[in-house]
Every structure is written in C-alpha cells, then in structure tokens.
Amino acid sequence: MADPSSYRPKPGQIPDSPGVYRFRDEHGRVIYVGKAKSLRQRLSSYFQDLAGLHQRTRTMVTTASSVEWTVVATEVEALQLEYTWIKHYDPRFNVKYRDDKSYPSLAVTLNEEFPRVQVMRGPKRKGVRYFGPYAHAWAIRETVDLMLRAFPVRTCSAGVFKRSAQIGRPCLLGYIGKCSAPCVGRVSPAEHRELAEEFCDFMAGRTGAYLKRLERQMHEAAEEMEYEKAARLRDDIGALKSAMEKNAVVLADATDADLVALAEDELEAAVQIFHVRGGRVRGQRGWVTDRVEAVGSAGLVEHALQQLYGDEQGEVIPREVLVPALPEPAGPVREWLAERRGSRVDLRVPQRGDKKDLLATVARNAQQALVLHKTKRASDLTTRSRALEEIAEALELDSAPLRIECYDISHLQGDDVVGSMVVFEDGLARKSEYRRFEIKGFTGQDDVRAMHEVITRRFRRYVQEKQKTGEWGDPEAEAAAERGREDAPTDALADALADAPADGPADGPAGRDPDTGRPKKFAYPPQLVVVDGGQPQVAAAKKALGELGVDDVAVVGLAKRLEEVWLPDSDDPVILPRSSEGLYMLQRVRDEAHRFAIAYQRKKRARSMRAGPLDDVPGLGESRRRAVLKHFGSVKRLRAATIEQICEVPGIGRKTAETIAATLAQAAPAAPAVNTATGEIMDE
Numbered sequence: 065m066a067d068p069s070s071y072r073p074k075p076g077q078i079p080d081s082p083g084v085y086r087f088r089d090e091h092g093r094v095i096y097v098g099k100a101k102s103l104r105q106r107l108s109s110y111f112q113d114l115a116g117l118h119q120r121t122r123t124m125v126t127t128a129s130s131v132e133w134t135v136v137a138t139e140v141e142a143l144q145l146e147y148t149w150i151k152h153y154d155p156r157f158n159v160k161y162r163d164d165k166s167y168p169s170l171a172v173t174l175n176e177e178f179p180r181v182q183v184m185r186g187p188k189r190k191g192v193r194y195f196g197p198y199a200h201a202w203a204i205r206e207t208v209d210l211m212l213r214a215f216p217v218r219t220c221s222a223g224v225f226k227r228s229a230q231i232g233r234p235c236l237l238g239y240i241g242k243c244s245a246p247c248v249g250r251v252s253p254a255e256h257r258e259l260a261e262e263f264c265d266f267m268a269g270r271t272g273a274y275l276k277r278l279e280r281q282m283h284e285a286a287e288e289m290e291y292e293k294a295a296r297l298r299d300d301i302g303a304l305k306s307a308m309e310k311n312a313v314v315l316a317d318a319t320d321a322d323l324v325a326l327a328e329d330e331l332e333a334a335v336q337i338f339h340v341r342g343g344r345v346r347g348q349r350g351w352v353t354d355r356v357e358a359v360g361s362a363g364l365v366e367h368a369l370q371q372l373y374g375d376e377q378g379e380v381i382p383r384e385v386l387v388p389a390l391p392e393p394a395g396p397v398r399e400w401l402a403e404r405r406g407s408r409v410d411l412r413v414p415q416r417g418d419k420k421d422l423l424a425t426v427a428r429n430a431q432q433a434l435v436l437h438k439t440k441r442a443s444d445l446t447t448r449s450r451a452l453e454e455i456a457e458a459l460e461l462d463s464a465p466l467r468i469e470c471y472d473i474s475h476l477q478g479d480d481v482v483g484s485m486v487v488f489e490d491g492l493a494r495k496s497e498y499r500r501f502e503i504k505g506f507t508g509q510d511d512v513r514a515m516h517e518v519i520t521r522r523f524r525r526y527v528q529e530k531q532k533t534g535e536w537g538d539p540e541a542e543a544a545a546e547r548g549r550e551d552a553p554t555d556a557l558a559d560a561l562a563d564a565p566a567d568g569p570a571d572g573p574a575g576r577d578p579d580t581g582r583p584k585k586f587a588y589p590p591q592l593v594v595v596d597g598g599q600p601q602v603a604a605a606k607k608a609l610g611e612l613g614v615d616d617v618a619v620v621g622l623a624k625r626l627e628e629v630w631l632p633d634s635d636d637p638v639i640l641p642r643s644s645e646g647l648y649m650l651q652r653v654r655d656e657a658h659r660f661a662i663a664y665q666r667k668k669r670a671r672s673m674r675a676g677p678l679d680d681v682p683g684l685g686e687s688r689r690r691a692v693l694k695h696f697g698s699v700k701r702l703r704a705a706t707i708e709q710i711c712e713v714p715g716i717g718r719k720t721a722e723t724i725a726a727t728l729a730q731a732a733p734a735a736p737a738v739n740t741a742t743g744e745i746m747d748e
Contacts, residue, residue: 068125072111078104083135084145086153087128094153096124099142101393103133119626120642124157139396140403147370159353159367169347170195170204172217172264177253178225178246179260180218181208188375195267195346212242214278214300215263218256219243268341268379275301319343321384321419324368325426326361327434330627331648334434335368338426341382350430352437354643366391373404381405386414386423438652447645448491454646455592458629458638461618465592466490469522470653471605472596473503473514474661480669481509483518484661487590488653500664512604515595519608526589527612589617596654598623598630598637606632622654681727688715692724703728 083103087096100106110131114122136142150158171184175191183204188194208219218225220235220243228234228247238245246256266274282297323338332354339347351371359367365387373381381404390413391397401409414420452464468488475481483501487494505517593609595601602621609617620638621630627647628637640647677699678689695713696702702710702724710721 068111068114068128071128071130073107073131078107078133079135080104081135082137082139082142083133084142084149085131085133086149086155087124087157088130088132089127090129094149094155095128096155096157097146097149097153099139099146101139101142103135107131107133119628119639120157123639123642127157138399139393140399143370143396143400147374150370151374159359159364168201168204170208170267172260174257174260174264178218178256180220181260181263182219193264194380195264209242210303211263211266212237213303215259215266216242216244217260217263218246220247267346319384319419320382321386322372322382323386323419323423323426324365324372325388325423325430326364326368327427327430328361328364329434330624331642331651332434332437333364334430334437335364336426336430336433337368337372338422338429339382340422348429350433352433361389362392365389366397369397369401373401377404378406381409383408384410384412386412386419388413388423388427448649451645451649452491454640454644455650458640458644458646459592459618459620459631461591463591465590465618467590468592468594468653469590470594470596470657471515471518471522472654472657472661473511473518474658474665475509475514476665476669477509480665481507481514482661482665482668483514484657484664485518485522486653486657486660488649488656491649493656498660500660502668511597512600515597515601516604516608519593519595519605520612523589523609523612523614523617526614589614591618593617593619594650594653594657595619595621596624596657597621598628602630602632620650622650624654627651677728678724681724683720684724688713688720691715699728 080102082099082101084097084099085103085107086094089095098106110117110121110125114126117125134145136145168183168185171182172193172195173180173182173191174193175189183201184192184194212219216237219237220228224235225247228238228245232248234243234245234248234250237243238248238250244251244256244259246253251259262274278297278301282294282301285291285294285297319340320342321340323340325336327334327336332352334350334352336350337348338345339349351368353364353367369385369387369391381401383405385401390411394411398409398411401411414423449464452466455461456464466489470486470488472484473481474484481503483503485499485501487497489497499522501518501521503514503517506513593605595605598621602619605619605621609615609619619632622628623630623637627640627642629640629647629650630637640650678684678692681689684692692702692710692713693699696705705725707718707721707725710716710724711718716724
C-alpha cells in the first residue's frame, strides 16, 4: 500500500486550468483517468487526510504510485480526451460498462456500388447507415421482409450476388418481387442506390411524405384503370404500415430523442437507452457497470453518454437527449454532443408529460435489467463457489461457509420492533428456513439490545436441541439453556413459515418435524453469522453466543455506509474489493434480511392499526372473531348481548363467551361516530 504523500506533486506544479489526469500504479499501469475544470483543485482533493476520502477513492490513491496530467484548452476537449484514454487504457478504477449481449442493428451498406440491407453486430463501419439497435435479430428480419415489397433493395451476400451475375439469373427474391435484381441488370446502379436511400429515409422516420406519394400513385392508377398496379401499390402501403406498427408511437410530436435511465445499488448500476425516431421507439440497448468509481447518478449519466456517443458523428446523435440527472457541469457535455452532431443538442431532464412518462418506462426496464443480471450472477455455481472461497479467505475461516445466517432489526421510531433471520446454503436463499422475531425483552429503540435478544433466542434453541440428542456436553451451556425459556409460541413460528415464500412447501421435510408436524427448531448451526450493522451489533451478537457457550460460529457485521466487514474485537474493518464476488454475496444476504425484516414490521404495524376490542380476548382466533362479528353485525351489539346469546355463535362455548363478555366489559367503548355534515350520531 503506497503513501499518497510520497508522490504528491509539489505546490505550484499543478496548473490551474482544464485537463485530464492519470494515476499509475507501481508497475506503470494506468489505474484511473479523470478530467477536471481545474487540475489544481481536483488533484489536491485526492491528497487530503485518507480518513476523509471515500472508501473507493482511498483504495485508488493508496494503490497508485504516481500521477500525471495533460492540459487542454476547454472542458469539451477534456471530456473527449478522457473518453479516448479510458477506451485506450481500460483503467481498473473507472466505471466499466459491460454489454449483456451484442445488440444487432439494421445496416445499409451505402459504401458499396449496390447497397445491401442486412443485420450487423459489433463495431460500426465507415460508410454504413445503421438503424437500431434492436433487442432481437428476428425483429429486424420481420421488418425488412415487410419493407422489401416497397423497397426491393438487395439483401443477398457478395457470393450469391456474384454467382447470380455470372449465370444471368436472379435469386428467389428477384422472382417474387422482393429484390430489384441489380445482379442481372434489371435496374441500374443509380436506380438501386435511390431505392436504398428511400429505404433509409423511411427507416429514419420520414414516412408521411412517402406514404402520401404512394397513395396518390395508387389513386392515379385506379383512375386510369390500371387496377393491377393500383393493387400492387395498395399492398405496398399495407406492408409499410405493418412495419410501422411494429414500433409503437410513444411521442405524438414526431420527436427524435434518446432516453437514458439508470437503476443502481452500492456495487452495480444498469443503464438502459431507448432510441426514439419520428415519435416511435426504433431501438433499445443497455449495459451493466461495476461501481468501482465513487460517482453518483450524474456521473453515471456522463459516463453513459460518453459510451453511447463517443464514436458517433452526425445525425446518429439525436436533437434531444433525455436523462434522469444532468452531468455536473452540464455545459461541456452539451457542447461536446453538439460538436459531434454538428448542430445543437438539447440535454435535459423531462419534468412533465409524455416524455417524463416514457423515461419512467425506461427506468423500469433498467431496474429489470439489473435484477436479471444479479439473478444470473447469483445462480452461477462457479461464481457462488468463488464467492464463498473469497469470504473464507478474507475472514480467515477454516472452510467455506456453506450455511450463512443473517440477522436484521426493523422498527418504526421504536415501535413494532422486530428481527429477521434469513438463511443461505451454498450461496442460495433457503426461504423455508427463514424466521421472524418479535422483540419481547424491552420496549423502545435499541438495535444493539434487540440484536442480542434475537441471537440469544435463536441459539438457545440450538443448545436445547443438542441437549435432547446428548450432543451438548458443556455444563455452562447446559445451565444457560436451562435458565432460558422457549423462543416463541409454536403458532407464531408457523405464521412466520407461512408468510415466508419457500423453495418448497412449508409442511415438507425442510419446514416441519416429520413426527410431530410442528415447525423444526434451530438444530442446524451456521458456519457464519452476518449481522446488519457495525461494531456494536457485532459485539452484541458475539456476547450472546458467548453467554450460551457457542464458540464454533464465526460472526461478522456488514455496515451499509461503506460496505465494511467488521469482525469481533477488531478496531479496523476488513475491506473487500468492490469487484469481489464475496462482497457481492454478503451484500445480497444482508439486503435479503433487511427486506424480510421490513416486510414483517410493516405487516405487524398494519395489523396493529386494524386492531379491535376482540383482539384482546385470550384464546379467540381470527376465524372465531370473524364468526362472532358476522353473527352480531357490530361490536356495539356484541357488547349488549348476553352470554347465552354469544353461545349461539357456532364454535363459541360458554367459557369463551364469558371471556368475551368480560373483556368487552373491561374495555372502554369507542367514541361514537359522527356525520360531520349533519351532526348525526351514527351506529357502528
């Protein structure tokens, strides 16, 4: 680890002008490229106290061993040079975009004597006109097949074209009217190029004038009684309209725009782009990026624009680019886009109307892309194995933690405090093993104390199960287990199992004891316990395990702010690389525990908000509460009923009826409802 002060430039060396800078490691490799309006101010920010730097920035400056810079005239030049150097050096600490696949485009090879329409992937070639990209190649082929009736442009390969010219006979498409057959001289090179240019104009969105011209020609042919020609033109118009319908109209004002949206978390971000031409969505593409660089949404947007337009020129860049957040500053990016297009480009955040709604749709696509990427990444066996090995190595465990349990605490300003436990086995969620805890030992807000209670209750049951089987031989642990009480009522655990979505049925072998049918207890210990929090939560979990005599389970905490991994009795956290599969798995486990805790807390809060007087009746379940209320119609009538009348409800015996009457007599009646318009007192 290098000391940044060892390579810090001397005062006055760094110019106060726009430029681009590069950090290099001890081997001379470029590890980070950045741009700045003022090199002096930007570079000085990297050489402050390390404690004040973002974790990712701190890792970068301690990995580097030198810094160099290049002065440019304007911020626009700095933006272009930064993009060029990032493409050239591929620095490890810069944002990296990964195409989840190579998107196909519809290409017209205008650089050939006889232009060809085809599907193309990969880098763009000079002299080729591109439309898209599209999500699927079959979508391009369907569109082209419909349009070849009106624009019979060549689609065959060079080999097929050459062979047809040699034998003097066109291919099948030439015979069925879907190719003008330039290979055998049916049209001249100039006529065929005109067809290709009309095809490009139509694909670019200039459809109205061409359709009107075809309709006029159709009517003229009909008036001259050339009915076959009129029918052919009618079919051409129908084919073109069918091709247009494949791209739904999303903006009524024939807008040309690109819409860029983000979905991000602590480690990764997904970028989605919709290409709208002539008011229709003509293409879609997206990337996923590792967030190895400390940038926010504005920075991610700037990097996405560089990736999208860095190699483009002319009308490929639309007149309007809509984004969720403007780069800071936005002026140089606008100028850079305008230079590449050759005219003004409007870069802005839509505030209302159809464009804002469409950007929200793009954002939903980005969120789905991020979820799909994470699902693919999590389901890969090799990736999971590597993640578990990285965790074992970083935490110095004897073996990979095949079972990981994670705990989280959730509450609303100290009310309805609950805990959650999620289980991952072999890197995959075991949802039938999830548990929920209602904090009973105290009231109020104290996450550390709540974590201690949850860990104690979970592992007390583990100790009790070991005592039953005779596997537990520690006298202190046995005494501790004897002093404890049972964790939670059986029906509460059953409710927890029913609420948790399971990989299999809740009453299967993974969920219930085969002999009693009751939920299984916590007899299987994890190799690793993860708590959501820092040092205090880790210390509480370790203390709870120590009190029970459990010393063979590793405990760590994952702090959300900087994704630091905290170990018991350690003043410094373990910092896993941002690209580490182990960190990704720990984060996924922690996020799942957080989600499960919040879901239970919200359900509990909603249940308390709907609570009524009958909820306090001991032994009266949900079904019999509904039956009583249905029989009497309201609590007011139930309160006025005699015990004999309550006994008339099916399923209610005399003892239960007496309990209901006593409970309602003790509870204060609710204030009568009043109609605020008339002042009338309303019955319940």
